[in-house]
Amino acid sequence: MSSTSTAARPPATEPPPKGELDHTPAWVHVAKWAAIALTIALLGWAAQQAIEAGSWLIVTVIAFVAMMVLVVYSTRRLVPMKYMLPGLVLLLLFQMWPIVYTVGTAFTNYGDGHTLTKEEAIDAIRAQSVRQDPEAPRYGMSIAVPEGQPIETGELSMLLTVAPADDAGELEEGAEEGGEAQLGENVTADGYQLFVGTEEGLEPLAAEGVAIRSNGTVEAAPGYRVLNLMEANQRGQEVQAFAVPVGDTGAGIKAATTSAAYVGQPSITYDEENDVMTTLEGKRYVAAEGNFVPEDGEGAPLTAGWTENVGLKNFATIFTDPSFRSGFLKIFLWNLVFPLITVVSTFLLGMLLALLFNDPRLKGKGIYRSLMVLPYALPIFVTGIVWASMFNPQFGLINNLIGLEIPWRTDPWFARLSLIITNLWLGFPYMFLICTGALQSIPQDVKEAAAVDGAGPIRTLTSVIMPLLLVAVGPLLVASYAFNFNNFTLVYLVTGGGPFDSTNTLVGNTDLLINFAYRLALESGNPNIGLASAVSIVIFFLVGAISYIGFRRSAALEDVN
Template sequence: MSFTNYGAGHLFSKEESIASIEANSVREVEGAERYALNYAVPEGSDPQTGDLAYLLTSPEGEYFVGTIDGLEPLPAEGVEAGMTGRIISAPGWVTLTPQEVNARSADLNEFGVPIIDEETGETTGGVRAVGLSEAFVGQPTRVYDEESDTIVDRVTGTVYVAQDAQWVPEGGEGAALPQGWRENVGLQNYTDAFTNPTLRDGLTKIFIWNVFFAAFTVASTFLLGMAIALLMNDERLKGKAIYRSLLILPYALPVYVTALVWASMFNQEFGLINNLFGLNINWLGDPNWARTAVLLTNLWLGFPYWFIVCTGALQAIPTDVREAAAIDGAGPLRTIRSVIMPLLLVAVGPLMIASFAFNFNNFGLIFLLTEGGPFVGGQAQIGSTDLLITLAYRLALGGVTPSFGFASAISVIIFFLVAVISYLGFRQTKALEDVN
């Protein structure tokens, strides 16, 4: 997908874009019959995103199903119709509720069913909806000319030519038709990622922050979790079972709950943190403070995991090793640094690399806490706390004109970055085998 222009206005093939344009330009022919209409999607698909279809009943009582590919007869067996002939249910199809129809009104306004001549393969007409319960058969006002590879508007006389996977007016004056098509663009998406000035500078800043965020998160959560695990591993401490249960709670709570709670606590005017400490910090509105807020929240979310892991790893270290270090005169800090840490890293080293890879793509925390913001410099595409994965999401789904192809290119870049960093990390942890 990263080698295509797949995105808003470029979802279908060229043939499908032609069929859609012709079907959408259909105007009702005077005296033409009307069908009883209901909207549907294929059985098993999501009503919000599934391919749309018309379930039609002709005045003669015959049933049809209309899709972007054309109009086909619908077997009467199993079809249930109302008093007006409107189909209520049909095998293989799920009718949309009024609420679902309203939610997809924009899609339905652009939807039409072409009527295709079986012998010539040409579009001879189309079916369009009138309101919620009727559809008419009409003639297209925009027709494709295969010989010249153009689309001619019979009403205005405008000729549209194929250019950059879109139909644009001949001569360059006027807007292009919204129905483009998907085609291979080679390395264009990757070239844009590294040559577009805004994106190039933004990607560089995001990458530096992305690496720092993942590395700092792993280091801080590991050190805090290990410190608490060392404390809880002391035989002199009483009530360890209760303390351990309480410390695991942040890890047990869903991240979407915790992140939203922390977002409210960081509110500048009404948040708990500012009110508790008498501060007036714009935590989520200032780029640096927003990054600090993200790191603090992730520290809270991440340290219980390392507390659990380090607790198990510490209990696996033989006591005679620590006793031997004490006999040799090593103090507590020297024992931790020279004995416990090397043995601990043998067990947790690969987990640290996995944790780095997870936090490198920690979409949920960023999206729920800051949504990638704050956005500075009068632009709304590259935020101060964005990770590469949240940028890819915004490019793919968050903008006015989503670009799945470009977002896919960003995702492939992320894959190779994580792969290289993980490879280097595993090479380093291999040295720990000598310690083991």
């Protein structure tokens, strides 16, 4: 028996070589490697941009991603990672990085007047303090880039002219060594002296081949592409910040108008050893909390500040500053109530409509259900603006229909009511949809069993249908609460956060915390992005805690099953 069984077996064969199993067309391999090469090239270009900006952290991340692309997609292994890697990269870019950046910003004073590094702030203060030297002449100026360089990114140069009647002594002294010896070569037949200024300094410009306009500025020069007015305006910020150093005193030639320049002398000097800035009058400013403030405590700080770490100061402001804390708590309480009322009202209306249209005796349910979904299908940007106009106290449709003058925008309680009404209109279709699906999933025999036990319609609804319905929609109610906790768009479009108290224009009576953070960051008189980031972190933990408690509670509903 054993021998017969053995003879019946097919002869053992060795597996074919690995290459023979590969029936992938050659064009697929070519396309794969072309896609890998294109991805690496794009990442290399992004890395180059980051290097030029000095963002070495971004360079490191890009290098890591490029390495992962090569490792994952160049081999036959790691098949699950081939599908997961794009999602992981997008998660890193659009979820993790914003969170990390927000947390980092929350511990700084980043905001209006504190967006620069300290070195940039010092340079900005000195540049802003430049005053024209009354003894130096004004110069005709043309902005140019070296021939062959792109107009948009080429190195800027000033082609300067000194009229024959002007005293160019100061300019001659500021020219680089050798300029005086070449002085005859940079004088045109009309007597104009020509110079070219760059970030390195001032040099004579050979007059041969140079064309001068009637206003005394350079129209064309060998080796340079002179920008016209439109091209120069496109780089206006760079031109305003551009200065040609002259001598060792910190003086520089700066643009005065589109066709004229002057020698400017900074009126503030910086002592790096003592970290002090001093004006020509002798007033001293010392570094403190991202600003140079008067050493004697009298007067305002210098205009430009820098970003620096302030530790827990922003969080301390939220919880300890009396005026800020009172406004924050006021908004927080409304922020708890608003999503609760919204979820309860939209759920009850949506559920009642779902129960009505779930009745088998009702005809045309498909049409009615489609009409119910229309408010949910329209963009909130459209419906929000429409409802805001309807609540206009003078010209709105609602006051005109009811014949009353309800102060929807000026009274805090009516403004809050307008938000709840608008959100009821926008939110009930969603609850209607999920309740309709949940009701249709409840077995009919459960309802029949309740009827056999003598339960009437109300008792069946409260004791049978509602518990089973909440099992399905409970987590969605928690998610809806979390969404409305940060419903920025609705508040921004309908009320703008107002009305505002006369004593504190930062705190609106219909503000949610997210709207408050937005106003702190962008719309206040003194935007403070660091403080707004701290508020955002508080919002994150509040939503997380509320969601955790809500999901724990909704999990208890599963005992109904």
